[in-house]
Amino acid sequence: MARPLSPEKRNALLLAATHAVAEQGVLATTASIARRAGVAEGTLFTYFENKELLFQELYLHVKHELADAVMPDYPHQADYRHRLEHVFQRYVSWGLSNTAARLAVARLSASVQLLDGTRAQGMEPFQAVSGMIEDAVQSGVLVNAPIAFLYSIIERIADTTIEYVDRQPADADRYRQLGFHAVWRAITP
Amino acid sequence: MARPLSPEKRNALLLAATHAVAEQGVLATTASIARRAGVAEGTLFTYFENKELLFQELYLHVKHELADAVMPDYPHQADYRHRLEHVFQRYVSWGLSNTAARLAVARLSASVQLLDGTRAQGMEPFQAVSGMIEDAVQSGVLVNAPIAFLYSIIERIADTTIEYVDRQPADADRYRQLGFHAVWRAITP
Amino acid sequence: MARPLSPEKRNALLLAATHAVAEQGVLATTASIARRAGVAEGTLFTYFENKELLFQELYLHVKHELADAVMPDYPHQADYRHRLEHVFQRYVSWGLSNTAARLAVARLSASVQLLDGTRAQGMEPFQAVSGMIEDAVQSGVLVNAPIAFLYSIIERIADTTIEYVDRQPADADRYRQLGFHAVWRAITP
Amino acid sequence: MARPLSPEKRNALLLAATHAVAEQGVLATTASIARRAGVAEGTLFTYFENKELLFQELYLHVKHELADAVMPDYPHQADYRHRLEHVFQRYVSWGLSNTAARLAVARLSASVQLLDGTRAQGMEPFQAVSGMIEDAVQSGVLVNAPIAFLYSIIERIADTTIEYVDRQPADADRYRQLGFHAVWRAITP
DNA sequence: GATGAATGAGCTTTCATTCAT
DNA sequence: CATGAATGAAAGCTCATTCAT
Numbered sequence: 199m200a201r202p203l204s205p206e207k208r209n210a211l212l213l214a215a216t217h218a219v220a221e222q223g224v225l226a227t228t229a230s231i232a233r234r235a236g237v238a239e240g241t242l243f244t245y246f247e248n249k250e251l252l253f254q255e256l257y258l259h260v261k262h263e264l265a266d267a268v269m270p271d272y273p274h275q276a277d278y279r280h281r282l283e284h285v286f287q288r289y290v291s292w293g294l295s296n297t298a299a300r301l302a303v304a305r306l307s308a309s310v311q312l313l314d315g316t317r318a319q320g321m322e323p324f325q326a327v328s329g330m331i332e333d334a335v336q337s338g339v340l341v342n343a344p345i346a347f348l349y350s351i352i353e354r355i356a357d358t359t360i361e362y363v364d365r366q367p368a369d370a371d372r373y374r375q376l377g378f379h380a381v382w383r384a385i386t387p
Numbered sequence: 388m389a390r391p392l393s394p395e396k397r398n399a400l401l402l403a404a405t406h407a408v409a410e411q412g413v414l415a416t417t418a419s420i421a422r423r424a425g426v427a428e429g430t431l432f433t434y435f436e437n438k439e440l441l442f443q444e445l446y447l448h449v450k451h452e453l454a455d456a457v458m459p460d461y462p463h464q465a466d467y468r469h470r471l472e473h474v475f476q477r478y479v480s481w482g483l484s485n486t487a488a489r490l491a492v493a494r495l496s497a498s499v500q501l502l503d504g505t506r507a508q509g510m511e512p513f514q515a516v517s518g519m520i521e522d523a524v525q526s527g528v529l530v531n532a533p534i535a536f537l538y539s540i541i542e543r544i545a546d547t548t549i550e551y552v553d554r555q556p557a558d559a560d561r562y563r564q565l566g567f568h569a570v571w572r573a574i575t576p
Numbered sequence: 577m578a579r580p581l582s583p584e585k586r587n588a589l590l591l592a593a594t595h596a597v598a599e600q601g602v603l604a605t606t607a608s609i610a611r612r613a614g615v616a617e618g619t620l621f622t623y624f625e626n627k628e629l630l631f632q633e634l635y636l637h638v639k640h641e642l643a644d645a646v647m648p649d650y651p652h653q654a655d656y657r658h659r660l661e662h663v664f665q666r667y668v669s670w671g672l673s674n675t676a677a678r679l680a681v682a683r684l685s686a687s688v689q690l691l692d693g694t695r696a697q698g699m700e701p702f703q704a705v706s707g708m709i710e711d712a713v714q715s716g717v718l719v720n721a722p723i724a725f726l727y728s729i730i731e732r733i734a735d736t737t738i739e740y741v742d743r744q745p746a747d748a749d750r751y752r753q754l755g756f757h758a759v760w761r762a763i764t765p
Numbered sequence: 766m767a768r769p770l771s772p773e774k775r776n777a778l779l780l781a782a783t784h785a786v787a788e789q790g791v792l793a794t795t796a797s798i799a800r801r802a803g804v805a806e807g808t809l810f811t812y813f814e815n816k817e818l819l820f821q822e823l824y825l826h827v828k829h830e831l832a833d834a835v836m837p838d839y840p841h842q843a844d845y846r847h848r849l850e851h852v853f854q855r856y857v858s859w860g861l862s863n864t865a866a867r868l869a870v871a872r873l874s875a876s877v878q879l880l881d882g883t884r885a886q887g888m889e890p891f892q893a894v895s896g897m898i899e900d901a902v903q904s905g906v907l908v909n910a911p912i913a914f915l916y917s918i919i920e921r922i923a924d925t926t927i928e929y930v931d932r933q934p935a936d937a938d939r940y941r942q943l944g945f946h947a948v949w950r951a952i953t954p
Numbered sequence: 955g956a957t958g959a960a961t962g963a964g965c966t967t968t969c970a971t972t973c974a975t
Numbered sequence: 976c977a978t979g980a981a982t983g984a985a986a987g988c989t990c991a992t993t994c995a996t
Contacts, residue, residue: 358540
């Protein structure tokens with residue numbers, strides 16, 4: 199089987215791409231990503247067919263990492279408010295300690311380069327959240343609106359919260375409280 | 388380079404850039420923008436020193452257009468809720484009838500290419516809104532939070548609203564209502 | 577009209593390509609062709625859309641040059657033998673004094689890279705010859721065979737003649753005589 | 766490097782190279798040849814030191830296959846015309862049933878890539894034919910010309926014949942007759 | 955010996971910018 | 976001032992070859 203494809207190299211490439219895209223957006227060059235990852239320029243293409251596909255995989259990879267950070271310890275039994283707050287605060291925490299990943303996803307999201315199905319695929323790991331929102335809407339706890347719309351609002355307010363905590367870390371707690379307050383009120387009747 | 392001769396050409400270039408950036412993001416080429424504007428490749432550079440500055444000016448130009456659409460008929464005398472709703476609905480209306488401009492700004496915002504002061508400059512035309520928010524906070528009508536933070540939340544929810552109306556125009560009214568409901572509740576105590 | 581496309585540059589590029597292809601075949605690089613022509617790498621692409629099209633145009637260009645060398649002074653009134661000999665000897669002479677062009681066409685012909693219509697287009701300038709062959713067949717002077725087949729045989733024997741004269745210039749006259757003898761006998765009954 | 770272990774793999778590589786070169790010329794990649802042969806990319810290089818040498822060996826290999834098809838049943842006792850016709854028709858038959866091999870040799874012949882001695886080596890298996898031509902020249906049956914020149918003419922007319930039969934198989938017999946007629950008349954006084 | 959991942963020089967092509975016309 | 980040809984530094988990607996497995 200000769201030398202097998204190395205998961206370490208693949209991860210190094212994704213990590214390098216994360217930082218490069220966070221810094222340069224889609225203008226990040228494959229050469230710079232390879233260099234950052236410590237592999238030869240050509241090696242990148244044995245792991246990712248081309249730049250576009252690298253970016254799709256990067257997007258999905260980060261979305262999965264985010265899900266892996268948000269979902270554990272999910273308090274299935276708690277009331278909707280506490281469940282949502284768990285998700286919100288974890289999301290914010292992840293964003294704060296993974297600035298590059300967060301920026302990379304933001305850059306990719308806004309940059310046309312995302313292939314059609316990719317955005318939808320990126321939502322899959324968060325089905326538990328969607329399901330919870332759906333139930334809460336059904337039970338009348340949340341405002342009667344399409345799930346995706348509510349999800350979007352939550353995400354946007356969370357992103358805003360992250361940005362402000364990032365800029366003024368001293369006021370982290372206040373912004374986190376303000377943020378969740380805004381979320382909860384925005385989506386309740 | 389001073390102020391160039393033909394405002395028509397300058398506007399044609401900005402308009403062409405709007406569409407090009409909406410479609411291709413920062414990967415839009417200066418040649419394609421010039422072609423779209425009906426001028427020669429070199430002409431672009433007599434109106435804009437280089438691509439980066441073109442993008443700054445495009446960003447500010449669109450922000451001003453947005454302000455010009457939002458601010459007229461501003462009901463200075465109405466209560467805070469009505470004043471904010473005026474702004475919100477005008478913002479949404481502008482976004483719906485200026486898809487390219489909206490997308491262009493979104494692409495530029497998310498792509499490193501914006502120079503530092505530019506984002507702040509883009510907020511200037513909306514000082515009346517900021518001022519109103521400030522007063523409302525002071526008077527206790529809005530939640531006690533930094534103005535910029537509240538402004539961000541409003542903007543994000545408005546953008547989300549636009550996106551959903553764009554995708555499902557049949558439900559325009561519902562989303563506009565849901566959107567403003569979310570905004571108002573999000574920022575009130 | 578700014579700077580107009582320069583026929584000199586275009587010719588320099590075709591000439592450079594002729595020598596490069598004669599020497600390296602289709603492996604000749606666009607960079608080496610541009611360098612030889614004394615223009616920047618990018619300039620090649622303002623004159624030829626891409627490498628493949630450059631090669632098509634080179635092929636046709638050389639074929640036209642060959643026709644321009646062969647057809648003048650064509651003795652319309654002479655008998656078939658003399659008319660054919662005119663063509664044959666001119667063809668050989670051209671091949672001898674245009675080694676690079678001859679080799680380039682040979683390399684391109686054998687290299688798959690020729691687009692479909694190109695080969696046919698390359699024959700167009702030689703319609704007078706085809707017509708003459710056709711008449712001669714009709715009149716029974718030449719063997720009753722498809723024109724294209726006879727044309728091919730003539731061409732191949734001429735090419736062989738050129739090669740041998742090239743290698744042994746001292747025996748030029750003998751090979752030219754032997755060559756035409758072979759041609760004439762090969763295609764007469 | 767000596768003689769490698771598996772003649773099957775070596776043959777598979779030569780066969781794969783035959784088809785790849787017939788289709789892509791010298792641009793055929795070693796990877797594609799290895800894939801076609803069903804071996805790993807690296808394996809190619811244990812059988813052939815590098816791409817250039819692979820092509821030399823391919824050229825000689827095909828030339829030997831051709832000789833093996835042409836020479837058997839050679840009618841040593843027959844007169845020159847019949848001996849030559851044997852060779853000619855066998856050559857044409859081989860070309861018709863070995864299109865890829867024929868094309869591969871044509872592509873290689875016309876592409877600089879053939880090392881100097883290789884072309885000469887490729888003629889060795891046809892010494893019986895050369896010898897016969899030499900005798901025929903001596904005896905005055907063939908025109909008094911260098912053997913190689915006559916040989917070239919025969920080869921070129923045979924190649925032309927193959928091409929036309931290939932394109933119009935219905936007229937195979939006619940072209941074979943026309944072809945040999947042309948050969949015999951071309952090289953006889 | 956066979957495998958195929960790793961390498962990096964080198965290729966074609968693009969593109970922001972300049973400048974002759 | 977407008978034009979668009981000219982430039983050449985990259986960019987993305989390929990591929991012959993090597994070498995760890």
